[in-house]
Amino acid sequence: MRKIINKPENFVDETMEGIICAYGDRVKLLNGDKRVLVTNYPVQKGKVGIVTAGGSGHLPVFLGYVGQGMLDGCAVGNVFASPSAQKMADMIKVCDYGSGVLCLYGNYGGDKMNFEMACELADFDDVETRTVLVCDDVCSSPKETAERRRGVAGMVYAFKIAGAAAEKMMTLDEVAAVAQKALDNTRTMGVALSPCIVPEVGKPTFSIKDDEIELGMGIHGEPGIEVRKMMTADEIAETVLAKITEDMPLNEGDEVSVMVNGLGATPLEEQLIVYRKLHELLKNQGISVYMPHIGEFATSMEMAGLSVTVIRLDEQLKELLRSPASTPFYTNANK
Amino acid sequence: MRKIINKPENFVDETMEGIICAYGDRVKLLNGDKRVLVTNYPVQKGKVGIVTAGGSGHLPVFLGYVGQGMLDGCAVGNVFASPSAQKMADMIKVCDYGSGVLCLYGNYGGDKMNFEMACELADFDDVETRTVLVCDDVCSSPKETAERRRGVAGMVYAFKIAGAAAEKMMTLDEVAAVAQKALDNTRTMGVALSPCIVPEVGKPTFSIKDDEIELGMGIHGEPGIEVRKMMTADEIAETVLAKITEDMPLNEGDEVSVMVNGLGATPLEEQLIVYRKLHELLKNQGISVYMPHIGEFATSMEMAGLSVTVIRLDEQLKELLRSPASTPFYTNANK
Numbered sequence: 001m002r003k004i005i006n007k008p009e010n011f012v013d014e015t016m017e018g019i020i021c022a023y024g025d026r027v028k029l030l031n032g033d034k035r036v037l038v039t040n041y042p043v044q045k046g047k048v049g050i051v052t053a054g055g056s057g058h059l060p061v062f063l064g065y066v067g068q069g070m071l072d073g074c075a076v077g078n079v080f081a082s083p084s085a086q087k088m089a090d091m092i093k094v095c096d097y098g099s100g101v102l103c104l105y106g107n108y109g110g111d112k113m114n115f116e117m118a119c120e121l122a123d124f125d126d127v128e129t130r131t132v133l134v135c136d137d138v139c140s141s142p143k144e145t146a147e148r149r150r151g152v153a154g155m156v157y158a159f160k161i162a163g164a165a166a167e168k169m170m171t172l173d174e175v176a177a178v179a180q181k182a183l184d185n186t187r188t189m190g191v192a193l194s195p196c197i198v199p200e201v202g203k204p205t206f207s208i209k210d211d212e213i214e215l216g217m218g219i220h221g222e223p224g225i226e227v228r229k230m231m232t233a234d235e236i237a238e239t240v241l242a243k244i245t246e247d248m249p250l251n252e253g254d255e256v257s258v259m260v261n262g263l264g265a266t267p268l269e270e271q272l273i274v275y276r277k278l279h280e281l282l283k284n285q286g287i288s289v290y291m292p293h294i295g296e297f298a299t300s301m302e303m304a305g306l307s308v309t310v311i312r313l314d315e316q317l318k319e320l321l322r323s324p325a326s327t328p329f330y331t332n333a334n335k
Numbered sequence: 336m337r338k339i340i341n342k343p344e345n346f347v348d349e350t351m352e353g354i355i356c357a358y359g360d361r362v363k364l365l366n367g368d369k370r371v372l373v374t375n376y377p378v379q380k381g382k383v384g385i386v387t388a389g390g391s392g393h394l395p396v397f398l399g400y401v402g403q404g405m406l407d408g409c410a411v412g413n414v415f416a417s418p419s420a421q422k423m424a425d426m427i428k429v430c431d432y433g434s435g436v437l438c439l440y441g442n443y444g445g446d447k448m449n450f451e452m453a454c455e456l457a458d459f460d461d462v463e464t465r466t467v468l469v470c471d472d473v474c475s476s477p478k479e480t481a482e483r484r485r486g487v488a489g490m491v492y493a494f495k496i497a498g499a500a501a502e503k504m505m506t507l508d509e510v511a512a513v514a515q516k517a518l519d520n521t522r523t524m525g526v527a528l529s530p531c532i533v534p535e536v537g538k539p540t541f542s543i544k545d546d547e548i549e550l551g552m553g554i555h556g557e558p559g560i561e562v563r564k565m566m567t568a569d570e571i572a573e574t575v576l577a578k579i580t581e582d583m584p585l586n587e588g589d590e591v592s593v594m595v596n597g598l599g600a601t602p603l604e605e606q607l608i609v610y611r612k613l614h615e616l617l618k619n620q621g622i623s624v625y626m627p628h629i630g631e632f633a634t635s636m637e638m639a640g641l642s643v644t645v646i647r648l649d650e651q652l653k654e655l656l657r658s659p660a661s662t663p664f665y666t667n668a669n670k
Contacts, residue, residue: 002528002545002639004605006567011604014568018607021614022627059603193337210337232341233349265600267636268394268664269346270339272353279356292357295664296631301602302639304337326668329603329630333661333668 002302008199012056012078019063023328026067035083036091037066038073041326048166048175049073049095052105052159053088053115055080057198058219060329061156061298067327070163072101079198079301080220082110088118093127100128100172104162104179106151107135130176134158136188136309138247139216139225152219153261153298154186154309157321160330164323182317187244188259190307191236192217192224196264196300215239219263219300219307233270237277240308250312252286257321259293259309264302268295271306278308291321337637343534347391347413354398358663361402370418371410371426376403376661383501383510384408384430387440387494388423388450390415392533393554395664396491396633402662405498407436414533414636415555417445423453428462435463435507439497439514441486442470465511469493471523471644473582474551474560487554488596488633489521489644492656495665499658517652522579523594525642526571527552527559531599531635550574554598554635554642568605572612575643585647587621592656594628594644599637603630606641613643626656 005011016034019027030036043049052062053075062074073091077083092101101122103115112133119129134151141148162179170178192214195204205221208214213231216224231239250256258278260271271294279289290313298307313321325332340346351369354362365371378384387397388410397409407430412418427436436457438450447468454464469486476483497514505513527549530539540556543549548566551559566574585591593613595606606629614624625648633642648656660667 002565004528004568004571004601004641005608006569011608014608014611015604018609018611018614018629021611021624022607022629057602057604059607064603193339230337233339234341236339264602265637265639266339267392267599267634268399268631269350269392269636272357272394273340273346273349274353276349276353276356279353289356294353294357296603299602301604302600304600304637306339324668331666331668333659333666 003197003199005199011199012076015056019328026328030091030094033087036073036075036087037063038091038094039066039068041068043072043097046098047169048099048172049097049101050162050166051091051095051101051103053083054106054108054111055082057301058298060296064329065159065327069167069323069325070159070327070330079200082114085114085117085121088114089121092118092122092129093125096127100130102162102172102175102179103129103131104158105134106155107133107149128172130172132176132179132183134183136183136186137218138187138189138243140218143247150218150222152188152190153259153307154183154188154311156259156297157186157257157309157311158182160325161317161320163325164320167323178316178320182311185312186309187248188307188309189240189243190217190219190263190305191215191240192263192303192305194265194304195221196303217305219298233273234277237274237281241278241281244308244310248312250285250287254287255290255313256282256287257291257293257311257313258289259297261298261307261309262296263305263307264299265304266306274306290318338532338534340534346534347411350391354663361663365426365429368422371408371422372398372401373408373426373429374401374403378407378432381433382504383434383507384432384436385497385501386426386430386436386438388418389441389443389446390417392636393633395631399664400494400662404502404658404660405494405662405665414535417449420449420452420456423449424456427453427457427464428460431462437497437507437510437514438464438466439493440469441490442468442484463507465507467511467514467518469518471518471521472553473522473524473578475553478582485553487523487525488594488642489518489523489646491594491632492521492592492644492646493517495660496652496655498660499655502658513651513655517646520647521644522583523642523644524575524578525552525554525598525640526550526575527598527638527640529600529639530556531638552640554633568608569612572609572616576613576616579643579645583647585620585622589622590625590648591617591622592626592628592646592648593624594632596633596642596644597631598640598642599634600639601641609641625653
């Protein structure tokens with residue numbers, strides 16, 4: 001197993017210790033719990049809290065986005081496993097600054113079940129919550145059952161936009177509504193070239209031949225929609241954008257942001273080569289790109305491959321996207 | 336070859352096209368040349384220009400640091416190959432804003448030869464230049480011949496510090512002196528777990544067994560100092576820090592910045608686990624860490640492994656490090 005780790009069972013705790021050592025000025029553990037991270041920035045009373053949760057192994061998602069202008073709290077479980085409802089509830093309570101908490105997370109069975117329970121627990125303590133699920137992965141279910149889709153890299157846009165809305169002191173319902181609007185206009189599709197290894201399991205999550213690519217692969221190695229012979233960067237860009245725009249048609253004059261997200265082992269050069277083609281294809285359709293995001297935002301440890309996210313923007317979403325944010329792995333210095 | 340590319344011979348041009356599509360607000364090609372990138376920010380007349388050059392395949396080094404507060408220009412060659420002296424000279428001339436240009440680059444034969452020629456060409460046009468070489472890789476030559484050492488991830492600190500000094504309108508000699516001071520206090524060591532593939536070559540740069548790690552490996556696959564059975568993250572942190580501090584002793588009360596730099600395929604989680612141990616080892620020696628940098632800063636495409644850089648700071652270097660910068664892959668929002 002080619003991993004730079006100590007004991008596999010300490011992988012998550014030690015990652016969290018590293019985050020605290022490095023970014024203790026911006027984030028802190030909740031009551032010393034190495035599975036719950038909350039912001040260390042001063043928070044204005046009455047601001048809506050934004051929290052998420054999910055399995056480990058996807059950095060910078062989710063822990064890397066706790067700070068100012070994005071998430072107030074994040075609970076994590078073991079690699080690819082949900083944290084407990086109790087930890088989520090503890091986090092929700094501490095992230096209530098008087099105006100309630102938005103739970104914004106990926107649509108996975110365990111996370112959903114535990115968050116629902118956590119919201120009930122929070123309700124006993126009179127903490128108001130709203131839930132917005134991220135279901136951006138177009139390949140994980142057909143359009144007719146889009147509510148079953150998994151949440152992947154598009155959640156980063158949702159964190160950014162909801163976080164900015166909360167900073168502007170919008171109400172809980174307003175923040176939930178703008179997060180939902182962002183997600184209604186967000187689609188993602190991923191392609192994988194190699195699997196990753198869960199440290200405590202010690203073997204690859206799936207197998208794929210050296211000259212093959214899997215389209216629509218999930219970030220935990222969930223099967224995609226098709227395995228093909230390796231494609232060129234341009235073919236990948238065309239295929240992915242076609243699938244996304246089939247699901248969410250774009251029109252001339254639309255403005256979008258595009259995220260090319262490396263899944264772990266895919267170099268920035270390759271991500272840029274794919275972005276180049278996406279940009280050209282969109283431009284040829286009269287669609288302009290605002291604040292593209294290229295890099296590793298939501299990974300699957302050392303998986304090779306990438307995902308493409310398109311979010312259709314209006315003036316409100318643009319303003320929230322460009323608002324300042326300061327977290328360990330997302331800094332936006334715009335004014 | 337598991338790469339998301341088109342024709343291998345177009346790898347660098349298409350990467351550059353991607354950069355321009357994505358970040359054309361901040362950077363531009365020099366006269367349409369897809370091997371020379373210059374800042375697109377307004378530059379104050381009389382500011383010292385900062386330029387670098389080197390082979391492609393190391394993003395975000397070097398192209399990703401052109402913008403405001405770091406580099407004004409960067410020329411690149413093919414993957415792992417130097418650009419021509421003429422391209423460097425063209426860049427130097429356009430990055431002279433009236434007070435001369437600092438050439439700040441890694442100590443590699445081709446880059447050095449071409450930059451020396453480029454500086455002569457610039458001199459014909461009355462552009463004053465200074466050169467500061469990055470030689471931070473402790474494993475590439477013994478201390479007695481430290482001037483032969485290769486330049487690796489430590490150059491990012493040098494870019495940041497020299498760039499900030501130039502923004503403060505320091506003179507060419509002053510900027511060169513502070514860059515040199517930064518580098519005199521900078522040491523890096525890398526470890527590799529897997530090779531990368533140069534697109535036009537199509538096969539791995541070296542071979543290493545699945546259960547082995549190479550200490551001191553260069554970012555082009557230059558041989559290291561030792562191949563060992565795979566080590567734990569803590570052992571790697573201890574070994575690397577011992578080698579660095581043997582070369583540059585640190586004292587109680589010293590303040591340093593530490594960069595844990597993923598070489599390409601190593602997850603952020605693993606980088607944070609290594610950082611955690613480095614932080615603990617330094618803390619136990621009474622040394623504090625200022626603005627740690629964890630992530631991919633200077634890569635070798637899809638190589639697995641990481642490097643550790645330690646830079647010893649004084650008040651001047653701290654101030655320059657925390658100064659604002661805005662480039663495609665380095666944003667510092669501090670005031």
